[in-house]
Each structure stands twice: as structure tokens, then as C-alpha cells.
Amino acid sequence: MTIKTIKLGGTASDITVGPVAHGLMLMTWTPNPVSDEQAFESIKAGVDALPTGTKAFLNSSEFYAMDFGTANLELLSRFYAKYPDYADKTFLSVKGGVRNGGPDGSMECLRASVDKIQSALGPNKKLDLFEPARIDRKTPLETIMNNLVTLVKEGKFSHIGLSECNANTLRKANEIYPITAAEIEVSPWSYDHNQKAVISTARELNITVVAYSPLGRGYLTGQIKSTSDLPEGDIRSRLTRFKEENFKANWAIVEGLQVIAKKKGVTPAQLSIAWVASLGPHMLPLPGSSKASRTLENLEAGALELTPEESKAIDEVITTNPVFGDRYFGSDEQAHLWG
Template identity: 30%
Template sequence: MKTIKQMNLGSQGLVIPTIGLGCMGMSKMNGAGVYGKADDKESIATIHRSFDLGGNFLDTADIYGLGENERLVAKAVSGNRDKYIIATKFGVEIDNDGNRTGRINGTKSYMRKAIERSLRNLNTDYIDLYYLHRLDINTPVEETVAAMAELVEEGKVRYIGLSEVGSETIRKAHGVYPLTAVQSEYSLFERQIEMLGILDTLKELGIGLISYSPLGRGFLSGTIKNPNELEEGDWRRNTPRFQLDQFNKNSELLDKIKQVAAEKNITPSQLALAWVIAKGHVPIPGTKRIKYVEENIAAANITLSQENIDLLESIIPLGTDTGDRYANMSGVNL
């Protein structure tokens, strides 16, 4: 196993590689691949290749494939569980029959069901980093975090975090029990949490940021030439950012990023990931193919100068409209 530069995630003691692997796209959602077709054998091989290269930080959630994704991760890490750092999430409610209810549930009673289900799915007796996936507006976050803290005391969870929350929520939660990380979408194309001051709050409190979709859901890779080419069932087809007019506007910005990448003899994806890392955050690009995990991990060794960073941020200045990342934004940054 090779090593990637390690870093402290937050200030509670969790040490992870500077880049992780998002596993969501490896499983089906609602009968189709989240980002097109997925193959379990290839996905497991991708996780193993990531591990070989030092990428042992895996991100999943109970809702991904309604448990399928966690079970896939369990197969991949079998025999080496202690050598991986696994993050998973709860809160997007799944009923006793294994179906999504459409509700966000952050109650203690539901969390207790969810943690036991995730432990079974992952075939483990502990989870390294456990997140509340989305804020339950009907349950005070202080109650949810207090319940999560009990899991730490019991040894079922090592560290806790939240996903897609605002500064006020972060402060309330952190006052009950120290958060290690907040996960949110963050990339050259999505800097809303920076505009809202959420990044400043995390820095002040010593909480790490896990950047999901650091490639703009694949857009920054430059491999998607036309959104109409996305496979049926690929949920990006319904997001504002991937509607043709917005896509074309964003493509003009991407062309300029490609020029910078070409001058550095790296890919646009690597440049985008190196930017997140240079900002002091941990990207978790999702892929289900070995060639892309190799490319992504190589980005951890790319150094960007302040001049490089300034140039990229002048191409896509803070506040640039690149289109909403969800068709319904009501559940994020709460």
C-alpha cells in the first residue's frame, strides 16, 4: 500500500488521506445507477486499487442503494476492515421494509435503528465517521447530536459530523459534542458555503470540511459533452446545472479551466481536485472505474501556487451563477 499525504480532519484526532473515495455512484438508486450503469465487480476493484494507492478513506450512506452501497463496501474491505476509514450517514428515513419514506428523521429512536442497520450492512462493529445526512427540521439538532455522542461513548462510532448544514446549526451541534467534520458540496463550480460564511465557521471551530462532488458531479472532468448524452435514470438530467442553456454557459468557463490544466500538463479533474486540497479541504470524488481513481489520487501530489489559485478563482469568481445543484434546494445549508 502506497501512502498519500495525511492530514488532521478537524481537531478531534481523526487523521485521513488528503483525498477520499465517494462510493455513491457504485450502487443503484430507484432501480438505476445514480450516474449511469454500475458493476459491483468493477466497483470493488476500484476500491481495492484506491487502497493500493493509499486511498483508504471511503464515503457511503445507508440511503445509497437502500443499503446496497454499504454492503458493497463491506465486501470490498472484507479482511482489511481495520485498514480502512469508513464514513457513512443516516437521517434520510428508510422504513422497516427497506423502503425510502421521503422523510428526514434525526430522532434518537430512528438513529438507533439506523446505526444497527449500517453496522450489519458494513459487517463491522464500529464506524469511523458517522454523519447526520440532512437536518431534521422537526428535531432539535442538539437532541440528535447528543444521541450520536452516546454512540461514541459506546464505541460504535469514533467521530461524528453533519452534512449540508448552516453556521447556526453547526454552532448549536458543536456546543453539545465536538464535530469532526461537515460534509457539503464544494468545488470550483459550487462555492455557496464560502459565500454564506460556513467555511469561516468551520475554521473558527476547528471542524473539517469534506467536499463531495468536487468535480461538479462530473462536469469539471470535461468528459460530458452534452447533457442529453447522460443515460436514462442518471439523476443529473433533472438538475438545473445540467439543463442545456446553463450547461453551455458553464462549458465556456470549463474551456478556460482546461487551458490552465493543459499548461500544467494535468487533466481538468486533477486541477479541480488540487484546488480543493490547496484550500485545505478533503475532496471525495466519486468513481466506479480504476482509471479515474488513479487519476484522482494523483491529484493529491499536485501543488498549486497562490498565483494558480488566484487565476482559477478569477475564471469563476465567487458568486458566479453556475446553476443550482439540486432541483429543490430547500434541504441544504439549514
């Protein structure tokens, strides 16, 4: 397997990463967290498959746990303690900056968040990129960015990212300080005018788009046949697209992707990742994985080339099957989307 690589954007434009990032959320934000051994093998597999000098892009958060605690970061702390030489082989992005259930762009909150993240990570790995998990609409963007730049200059982390921002916010923020990455949801069932605008703006400004949930939180794989397949307590059961009536109505999208994937000899998951990657050289699909075999399968998808006919067929599946249900719980405002 020939692994393609991409250059990150902004202040990290000298850093080369693998073509598919590794989301770590469901290693700990689940009723049944995986063992350290399984999690470590999953991370190592992705790192070891990359060419020398290429880093694996890892994505974590201050609150990826059922109790919204630092379990994900503590898992990484144990990983880097056991495999200290992997610190330089990985590029670590972490979201934070949330207080009282919502985003908070104040210096007090951002500093506390970054310090909490680094404390949980331990001494073996420094935070590479920090991003506010959502844009705080109550604090001026200039204030948020100036706070982040201050923390960079203090050496708290090296690069700034934004999450769930709109294209206009991304442009304004980048005028204040170069943004390395914009993390937004992109998949064959999450691709509307907002995604297209951010993707276009990011390409113009040399910013990486870290495309989370490229598999529609597992739905587009076709492995989850009904809502009853979700484990008890699974956070997806709260999302509107996973409500029974919407779940069934959206199945035509899965069936369309399955036909194209079968012809190409790949899984629907790999097809979805390849499609996201095909949207531009600055696109970095971010699927989650808790198994080494899945990590490698995802990486293989980053090496796939779609023919014009295959891309057209996927586009037809997207345009002829409108998606039922929104991305989160009922409104973009409620989930602090496109800030």
C-alpha cells in the same frame, strides 16, 4: 508520486488519511452498477497507494441505490469479507437518518438507521463516522446532538459528522460535542458565501471539511459534452444545472478550467480537486470513482501544488462566470441544504 496526508478533526484528530477521499455512491446508485471486481480494485488501489499507517477515507450512505436501499453497504460488506485486513486501513463515513423522504433527528430514527447500516456492513467492519444526511429542522439541534452522543457512548460508531449544515449550526453542534467532519458541496461551480463560512468556521474549530462533488458531478471534467451524454435514468438529469439551457450557459467555466489545466499539464478534474484542497489544510476533496485508474488519478491531484498565479486564474474563472441553475432541484429548502 509523493502522497500528502491530512489529520482528521474533532475526536478523530489522531487519525491520518490520504489527501483525497473516495466517494462510492455511483458504484451502486446508477442504472448500471459496476461489478464487484471493478469496485473492489478501485477501493484497493486507493488504499494501497497510501503510506503505511495512513487510512483511506471512504464515503458511503444507507441509501446509495436506485431503490434507496443498502446496496452500497452490501457491496462494502462483500469487500471486507474478501479483504478483511483492509478494515483497519480504511476510515468509513456513512450518511443516514432519513425517513419518509426527509431528515429525522429523533432517537428512534437515528438508532434504527445506525443499526441498519451496521447490519448491512456485516461483522468485518465497524462504522467509523456517522452523519445525519441532512439537518432535521423540526428537531432541536441539541436533541439531535444528544442523540448522536448517546449512540457514540453505546459504541455504535466512533465519530460524529454533519452533512449540509450551515456555519452557525456547525459551531453550535461542536459546542455540544466535537464534530469530526462537515460534508458540504465544494467545487469551482459551488463556492459561495455558505461554503466560505463553513470552511472558515471548520478551520477555526479543527473540523475536517469533506468536500463532495469537487468535479461538479462530472460536469467540470469536460467529459460530458451535452445532456444527451448522460445515461438514461441518471440522477443528474433531474438537477437544474444539467438542464439543457443551463448546461450550455455554464460551459464557459469548463473552458476556463481547461486552459489552466492544459498549461499545468493536468486534467481539468485534477485541477478542480487540487483547487478544493488548496482552500485549507483541513480540506478533504471527495470525488467519486468506480475505476482503479480514476482513483489513482484523483489521489495524484491531492499531491498537486497550485502556484499563486494558477489560483488567481481559477478565481477569475469563478468570479467572471456566474453559475446558471442551483445545486439541486429548484430550492435549497426542497433539498434540505444548509440546515
